[in-house]
Amino acid sequence: MTEDNLERWPNRPTDVTLNTEEPIYTEDDNIIVSETPFYTLDWYIKWIASVFILISMSIRGVEGFQLVDLTFSILGVALWTVVAFIWNDRALIVVNLVGLGFLLRTFIQLVFL
Numbered sequence: 001m002t003e004d005n006l007e008r009w010p011n012r013p014t015d016v017t018l019n020t021e022e023p024i025y026t027e028d029d030n031i032i033v034s035e036t037p038f039y040t041l042d043w044y045i046k047w048i049a050s051v052f053i054l055i056s057m058s059i060r061g062v063e064g065f066q067l068v069d070l071t072f073s074i075l076g077v078a079l080w081t082v083v084a085f086i087w088n089d090r091a092l093i094v095v096n097l098v099g100l101g102f103l104l105r106t107f108i109q110l111v112f113l
Helices: 003-008 041-059 066-087 090-112
Strands: none
Touching (some): 041 066, 066 090
């Protein structure tokens, strides 16, 4: 594990080897090792954001729920944008900021125009 990874995820076990020929799971319990740490602020934010996005997708296209869909989509994408900034991941920052712009434009058209 590199120094950068230790600074980024200090609670991550250091005995896990990734990006090698060895499998990233154990045969005994068949559990895949996660790249990200558990129970940190970004962990909670990303899961809440994911639930909001799943809620919005589950009601998308249902007549009369467009504003609810849009609201949950905006919340989910905004929270994923926060996670992207925490992780300093430029690709996630760009895709979520652009997506948030599209959603906010539609929200303004639907509510105010």
